[in-house]
Amino acid sequence: MAEYTHEIDVRRQRVARAGPNGLVAGGERRLLSGELDFGGPGPDRDTCWWELGPRTRERLVELAGPSLQWWAVHRRVGGRTAVEAGLLGRDGFVFAEPRLNTERQPVAAIHAYLFRPGSSRQVAISWKPERQAPGRRSGGDVGPSAASAGKAAVRLIGLSELGASTLGAMPPKAQHLLLEPFVQGERLLRSEIYYWGSPNETSIFVTVLAGEHTVTSATGSRFVPAGHEEATAHWDLVCRRADVARRIGR
Incomplete structure (x- = not known):
């Protein structure tokens, strides 16, 4: 299928x-x-997730807390393929948005909504x-x-x-x-x-x-x-x- x-x-x-x-x-x-x-059809979320830099992955998990659900997908940014990812956790909702730095290389901008305990x-x-x-x-x-x-x-x-x-x-x-x-x-x-x-x-x-x-x-x-x-x-x-x-x- x-x-x-x-x-x-x-x-x-x-x-x-x-x-x-x-x-x-x-x-x-x-x-x-x-x-x-x-x-x-596109690559599955596991494939995309592991294309994120290790520090980005760590930061998403650190902010969101224990995972409730997550996703990762490819996006085109400045003619390049980069990864966009979201993590809904017990402590917050965190999102990694692909952007270009001054050298026009993809980097991840992290946005977070941290929950009141x-x-x-x-x-x-x-x-x-x-x-x-x-x-x-x-x-x-x-x-x-x-x-x-x-x-x-x-x-x-x-x-x-x-x-x-x-x-x-x-x-x-x-x-x-x-x-x-x-x-x-x-x-x-x-x-x-x-x-x-x-x-x-x-x-x-x-x-x-x-x-x-x-x-x-x-x-x-x-x-x-x-x-x-x-x-x-x-x-x-x-x-x-x-x-x-x-x-x-x-």
Whole structure:
């Protein structure tokens, strides 16, 4: 079976805020609808990780603490191939961004969101909807008015169309838990999504939304059983939220 990887990197370029709008109450229906986009085959995360310099790897682990999930991918920087990596740990979310130094050689700029001790909370989500009958929407699907409101809120907080589509494939409760601080007004600073697998089975899935005061994340896996489609994919996720005590870099 061919393996595919796709990553999204969304950074805020302009401050915009969404006020309280009722979108986060309940979490029974999706705020967004969408699907995962699988690109072409690429090197796996282990291969990319070991291409990082040893000091960069050590620094990521040192800042993040015990790993909850991680990724590493190739990026083109100044005509060169370099490694971009993220590590979500118990102590923080840390990201290595490839940059060019004065000699135009790739170097890693490290950014970190360090968590306030004792502030982390988590919720396990097992989402296994029934097979969808022809002509019927899945129970968690958005209605037209909710879809319009959800898209407007996502535009305000700064997610790209691709990022919103990826979050739109996730279970309703996961969407609410991930987006809640940001649709309520917190400034979103960084959004990272990584997944690895095939359209029918995604063995590694991680998304992190980092704000000025809060980091939300979801890690887990996704599976589309025979006879099912994207809207009724089965998910096993752990959603987490932690308060930011200190930031390093952007």
